[in-house]
Amino acid sequence: AQSVAQPEDQVNVAEGNPLTVKCTYSVSGNPYLFWYVQYPNRGLQFLLKYITGDNLVKGSYGFEAEFNKSQTSFHLKKPSALVSDSALYFCAVRAASGGSYIPTFGRGTSLIVHP
Amino acid sequence: GAVVSQHPSWVICKSGTSVKIECRSLDFQATTMFWYRQFPKQSLMLMATSNEGSKATYEQGVEKDKFLINHASLTLSTLTVTSAHPEDSSFYICSARGTGADYSNQPQHFGDGTRLSIL
Numbered sequence: 001a002q003s004v005a006q007p008e009d010q011v012n013v014a015e016g017n018p019l020t021v022k023c024t025y026s027v028s029g030n031p032y033l034f035w036y037v038q039y040p041n042r043g044l045q046f047l048l049k050y051i052t053g054d055n056l057v058k059g060s061y062g063f064e065a066e067f068n069k070s071q072t073s074f075h076l077k078k079p080s081a082l083v084s085d086s087a088l089y090f091c092a093v094r095a096a097s098g099g100s101y102i103p104t105f106g107r108g109t110s111l112i113v114h115p
Numbered sequence: 116g117a118v119v120s121q122h123p124s125w126v127i128c129k130s131g132t133s134v135k136i137e138c139r140s141l142d143f144q145a146t147t148m149f150w151y152r153q154f155p156k157q158s159l160m161l162m163a164t165s166n167e168g169s170k171a172t173y174e175q176g177v178e179k180d181k182f183l184i185n186h187a188s189l190t191l192s193t194l195t196v197t198s199a200h201p202e203d204s205s206f207y208i209c210s211a212r213g214t215g216a217d218y219s220n221q222p223q224h225f226g227d228g229t230r231l232s233i234l
Binding site for chain 2: 041
């Protein structure tokens with residue numbers, strides 16, 4: 001079975017500082033990994049994905065994530081946080097082949113950026 | 116591109132009524148649509164997966180007679196909450212994934228959700 005862990009319910013960071021939102025996963029074989037963001041009373045918006053290739057993936061709004069196969073991690077990062085980045089962030093995984101085609105989502109991490 | 120429209124965005128109704136939520140893919144064809152339920156400050160709970168033209172696959176613990184899902188076309192799926200009660204109050208979100216050979220590595224596209232409040 002595939003699973004995703006987002007170990008932090010909440011991450012607090014000051015505006016202008018770098019931010020990291022952690023995600024680790026478990027899946028059979030190679031993973032497809034995704035990050036989404038959710039603003040209050042809205043659906044999820046796609047930020048970035050890792051399918052294959054370069055371990056550092058760049059996405060929307062200046063976010064990036066690094067795939068680390070040995071640590072089975074896919075942490076979301078941004079060099080300089082904005083107050084407007086405050087939202088709920090979800091990591092998702094599914095197996096590249098075999099297994100369920102339905103992505104599994106983490107429980108979400110609330111990012112709060114303080115002015 | 117890849118816009119998913121979900122309506123209504125907010126519903127308040129009396130206990131015992133049925134509520135229909137629509138999910139449309141506006142600029143792409145969605146082979147698969149997903150319905151989620153989200154409680155305050157909690158993660159998404161997958162309720163069911165629907166493929167166009169076939170019956171929905173419900174997750175364990177989700178009552179199929181309570182939450183009716185129809186996916187009659189490649190651009191429309193509906194969720195009907197039948198005889199709704201206060202405990203059905205929640206935020207319901209649909210998502211869709213397109214067709215094509217590489218659909219499996221494509222992200223899901225989400226609607227903006229429906230806030231359902233049963234009095």
